[in-house]
């Protein structure tokens with residue numbers, strides 16, 4: 001695979017950006033490929049290599065790259081101006097549409113990233129309850145802000161320690177962590193810190209280490225326990241919202257969280273975040289209440305227009321029907337390959353998300369960490385050389401899009417088999 005231009009661009013980038021990149025996951029060793037263009041299910045690098053893309057901008061592009069319907073919507077909005085600093089009608093139309101699919105989001109605020117959405121939701125939960133502590137799930141990712149960049153020690157109620165330099169210990173100590181799929185640990189942490197915990201924030205389906213699915217009854221139990229202890233439940237559906245189906249994981253599993261965060265697909269590929277939920281909680285957000293949240297680009301017409309066009313298209317063309325069928329075919333084919341090669345790896349999937357684990361099927365973060373990460377990266381490189389771009393980490397999810405074809409899938413399964421066979 002010729003990669004001379006990418007290599008030299010990365011050399012130059014190292015003098016310009018920390019680690020040569022604008023976001024850490026892009027720092028693929030020894031160097032990342034630089035993208036020239038992307039269309040449909042394919043991404044082409046500056047050296048002319050055309051790859052089948054399962055990263056899809058880390059999830060937002062459920063219609064594939066440069067989809068004409070979204071492009072047209074963006075183009076027509078451009079003509080009308082791209083930033084107003086005032087409310088717009090699109091805001092109202094889009095919020096009503098979101099609420100139709102996420103009725104738990106009775107009142108919402110548009111922000112610009114998933115990070116801002118979880119930051120706003122947590123602040124609203126703290127403001128509403130008057131409590132400082134929060135609980136998150138080990139290995140759950142909610143963006144890169146202080147309250148959620150925290151790793152717990154061994155026990156559920158261990159005081160959180162920062163996962164990043166620069167996060168004050170005084171902030172981290174308010175973030176407690178519990179393992180996913182562990183009802184008892186959740187019950188223990190909430191009872192040990194009764195009346196201290198503002199909220200539990202979780203990805204209902206763990207997308208940042210897999211996907212890892214909830215065990216039967218787990219989410220319902222979490223909902224019941226949080227109610228019992230008067231703690232708010234935040235579902236971070238930045239990945240799963242409009243991905244699993246139109247209704248997200250909350251619709252799929254039939255759980256009503258108190259607050260929800262959306263992002264990624266909700267912006268049609270342009271930057272967006274949304275947080276919303278119960279009216280009484282959201283009434284605490286400024287200017288109505290004392291929980292401050294503001295932003296120059298909040299509810300900007302470009303992201304709203306692209307997001308609304310995306311939701312319209314998903315609805316009209318019943319996109320999930322096709323991509324979820326494709327997803328099932330994909331993880332079944334990959335599972336067949338793993339079994340036929342008698343390998344003790346597992347393929348995990350839900351809707352149009354999938355991942356191969358180099359180890360047994362994990363149920364939580366501790367399990368996921370046991371997978372063979374070095375082997376995964378070796379496999380990943382072989383996949384790239386065979387024309388398939390997957391997110392470069394054992395702990396990310398692959399995404400399918402409406403633009404992927406049967407031929408893409410066949411080529412991917414072929415590359416998968418060849419790559420597994422090539423691992424030493």
Ligand SMILES: Cc1ncc(COP(=O)(O)O)c(C=O)c1O
Pocket residue numbers: 058112113114115116118141142143144203207208236237238239263264272
């Ligand atoms: C579940 C989840 N929440 C929040 C975020 C942060 O979103 P953003 O990268 O738009 O800030 C991510 C990003 O991948 C995510 O996966």
